[in-house]
Amino acid sequence: MHKQVTRGLIAFAAVASLTLAGCSASAPEEGSSADDPQAPAEITFLTFQSPNLTEQFWEDQVAEIQKTYPNLTVNLEYTPGLDRQDYAKQLLATGTLPDVIWDVPLQDFVSAGALLPYSSEDLAGIDAPEGSGTIDGEHYSLTVGAQVIPLIYYNKDEFDALGIEEPTTFSELKDAAATIAAAGKTPFLIGGGADSWASTIFLDGIITSDVIAADPQWTAARRAGDVSFTDPDFEAAVKKWLDLSTSGYFNSDALSVDYSQLQSKFANGEGVMYPMGSWAGASQVDFNVGVFALPSSSGDYTLGLNYGQALAVSATTKFPAQAKAFAVAMATGQGANLAQLKADSVIPVAKGFEAPTDIPPLISKTFDAYQTDGAAYVEPFGWTQGQNALPSGFTAEFDKGAQQLLSGSTTVKDFLAQMDKTFDDLDQG
Amino acid sequence: MTNVLTRRRRPGIARVVIALVVSAIFAIPLYIALVNVFKTNDQILLAPTALPAPFTLDNLIAVATGPRSHFWRNLGNSLIIVLPSMAGTVVLGSTVGYYLGRATGAGARLLQAILLLGLMLPFQVLLLPLSIILRTIGLQGSYVGLILFNIAFYVPFAAFVYARFVKTVPFELEEAAALDGARPLRTFVQIVVPLLRPTTASVMIFVGVWIWNDFLNPLVILGPGDGATVTTGIYLAIGQYNTDFGTMFALTLLAALPILAFFFALQDRFVAGLASGATKG
Amino acid sequence: MTLSTSASAVSRASARGRRKPRPLATWRFPFAIPGFVFYGGLVLVPLVLSFFYSFTDRSLLRPDASFVGFDNYLRLLSDPSFLGTFGFTSVLTVVNLVLVNAVGLMVAVLLDKVGRVFFAVRMAFFVPVALSGVIVAFIWSRILTDNGVLNSTLRALGLGDLAQSWLGTSFTAQASVVVVTAWQALGLCIVVYLAGLQTVPRELLDSARIDGCGPVGSFANVTWPLLAPSLTINATLLLINGFKTYDIPVVMTGTGPGGATSTVATEVIRVGFSLNRVGLASAMAIIMLAVVAFITVVIVGLLQRREVSN
Secondary structure (H helix, E strand, C coil): HHHHHHHHHHHHHHHHHHCCCCCCCCCCHHHHHHHHCCCEEEEEEEEECCCCCCHHHHHHHHHHHHHHCCCCCEEEEEEEEEHHHHHHHHHHHHCCCEEEECCCCCHHHCCCCCEEEEEEEHHCCCCCCCCCCCEECCCCEEEEEEEEEEEEEEEHHHHHHHCCCCCCCCHHHHHHHHHHHHCCCCCCCCCCCCCHHHCCCCHHHHHHHHHHHHCCCCCHHHHHCCCCCCCCHHHHHHHHHHHHCCCCCCCCCCCCCCHHHHHHHHCCCCCEEECCCCCHHHHCCCCCEEEEEECCCCCCEEEEEEECCCEECCCCCCEEEEEEEEHHHHCHHHHHHHHHHHHCCEEEEEEECCCCCCHHHHHHHHHHHHCCCEEEEEEECCCCCCCHHHCCCCHHHHHHHHHHHHHCCHHHHHHHHHHHHHCCCCCCC | CCCCCCCCCCCHHHHHHHHHHHHHHHHHHHHHHHHHHCCCCHHHHCCCCCCCCCCCCHHHHHHHHHHCCCCHHHHHHHHHHHHHHHHHHHHHHHHHHHHHHHCCCCCHHHHHHHHHHHHCCCCCHHHHHHHHHHHCCCCCCHHHHHHHHHHHHHHHHHHHHHHHHHHHHHHHHHHHHHHHHCCCCHHHHHHHHHCCCCHHHHHHHHHHHHHCCCCCCHHHHHCCCCCCCCCHHHHHHHHHCCCCCCHHHHHHHHHHHHHHHHHHHHHHHHHHHHHHHHHHH | CHHHHHCCCCHHHHHHHCCCCHHHHHHHHHHHHHHHHHHHHHHHHHHHHHHCCCCECCECCCCCECCCHHHHHHHHHHHHHHHHHHHHHHHHHHHHHHHHHHHHHHHHHHCCCHHHHHHHHHHHHHHHCCCCCHHHHHHHHHHCCCCCHHHHHHHHHCCHCCCCCCCCCCCHHHHHHHEEEEEEEHHHHHHHHHHHHCCCHHHHHHHHHCCCCCHHHHHHHHHHHHHHHHHHHHHHHHHHHHHHCCCHHHHHHHHHCCCCCCHHHHHHHHHHCCCEEHHHHHHHHHHHHHHHHHHHHHHHHHHHHHHCCC
């Protein structure tokens, strides 16, 4: 009987979603103009605001694109808070997904049939690695550029005052932290609060350089059961990070300051080193800032590159051609790319992009750190979209567990065992 | 109840002092919220508890008139949502309450229990099925959808408050009207409704405050577009301008003022309504 | 009209020989129809849907789901993370219930006087009632952060040892959420008690004084029993609102650190919309609803019996 009712409900839901699909699909698009990206259209673009990416920035991006597509009207909408992925999912679930969306949880959206794939022409202008944004051979997400997860930004004035050189191995990094702590300063700034990813971005970097570096297909191997979170290399990486915390090298309010507060703590000189994504290259501070790549234990450099700053097009858009043209223009337009670079320190991936000579110094240093000699590039742990992504919702669970580690309410062994369980559980969908 | 105010004797000085101290401690957060509206960001960071000297209106001006200010648009949206929701809740809640206050049978008790469920419900659980329903009837993403849901969600509360009061209205009044040949609807409108005024003030305050302050429903039902309300606007601002404290404090003050004004305008009758409800259960 | 006509049970009214309103009751039913249609369509139907979801493995993004019996419930009842969340929500609710009631009553008695001072002071307590949880959480986060008002005040008072990361460790963050929700709930509780106090007849207090009762005695013998209906209202509101707590942990602590301040309501959203597990999230909400309904019925039943016995 329950089964019948369930089936009834499913039928009801199916009718509901068909109704929706029906009304979107039935929108009258006269003949060929629907395929013409220059035809008049009005699309909605859902994105987010951060201290770097302000409302003004997005309006300028739209204006830049409208130079090429003057008949395109774009309504900008913003997610509440930085957590755009969950909000996009809410909108998808409630049937109000905008036409173009910034940074969606790709796996979920593709399995729900919510996105249109890009064609090879759409992708022609982008030089991003195969696999990022791809699911089952189709490309659903068009990246505007790469972000390094993380780089270590630091207060150069403090380094100089304490006589610290840029560390090139992890033990030098620890020594630097010890020197800073001995001087009564906070070595590392870590965040939390509503942005739990800010608690783990440093840990993600350590895992990337120590675990993913050795096995770039780690997630697939984990899925197949060939590796586990409790393996010695993973455990060692987590312990390395936790040791820094137990040595008192993190700010005491690490778990309660959200990202924008964390950013202003660094700007106020409340901590010396700031492990953060390469977008921190756009920080405005009134002291000298340097940046270096996170060295592994052996002194190698393996940088995690996140291509999640990307645009997806809704399957229910009335204007697929125009929506895709908008996305392509934002990802490859020289003017748009330049603004992204200046505002958010994005590393452009558009073919033929020419970096201007007047790049702000910290962004230029960020590029240098990104191009550290001998660096290898992989997909960063916890920040990967597409076929190598962790199961939906896993990252949040991982962040939560890592916060519990920091607050001392769990042990490394329990945490990792729990992560194995969570991974298997969430991986079933 | 005529001697409500006269019965109380003049307070002793000790009581005045204690009352002032207790309320001062309680009101510290409010003081902080208020003084920092009139300070620059540096002043706030340096001395959050100090009085605003030098005094600045820049934060308020920026929030009220700045080019990025959505305050007035959001205020309009909030009013578009709150006023019809409140009116609908009062009308439907009072009629249901009238029925509940007079009915006695097992059926009425069952309906009462079903309504009670609605009071205890965390509405978060309704979001997904609700949006499926709203989508089916074409109201997802619309003010109408949100207003209809608000009414539906707060009818139980309003009905209970009204029912408690209706029980205190002498039944004889209605019987007399019925004997005079008044139809039920007329009896309700002419005899009962005028007596419900203080109760209506209570209901309006509760429901108005709840809907004004709601942020999850507007976010999910209305979506991220132009439909931001004052409260969702603040939620968004906290995520993005958390460190621009002057602006944040100014925004919270402006967001709170309309609902506070409403609250205090009605609070006398609110207390009276509660008093009647509280004693006559 | 006497105070003892209180309490909802209409049957008592009839038992006391009042005329039964039954003959007119039936034709009033149409009055209830419009309200019930709204409530039924937009609250009951979704609730029933949720109830059925809770027995399925329904996912957020795909409508296909299969029946899994009580799996979701069994899973939750053995999931330490959910039990932790449930525990915190319960503690928050109980502390609010006891603390806010006690403090609210004391403040109400303190403020039950005429005069401008008392009027102004009452206003101060009412303000948080009208503020949104989002605003309250923002204001308090300025007080509780590491370089916030609380810590700097402690240091200024030479109590620097007590300064700590209030929102940064599990226990202090939980305590902070409890205190802030209590702070916000206090005003309404005071309003209700003040309203109740206004109805205490002066003659009764006078005669208690003549009988030799001190202030404490007359409070215990006269005022407190007459406040029984107010207590019922406050207990019900605090209980229901405590279990529904959502805004303050979401905005003030992001339900952290490590999920320490997540409540059932925040988990329903996280599990449903972030982990995509609508079935599981629905089961959480149903468990909570069942618990709240049970406790409310028991407590309200007890309190109303007390009202009657007065």
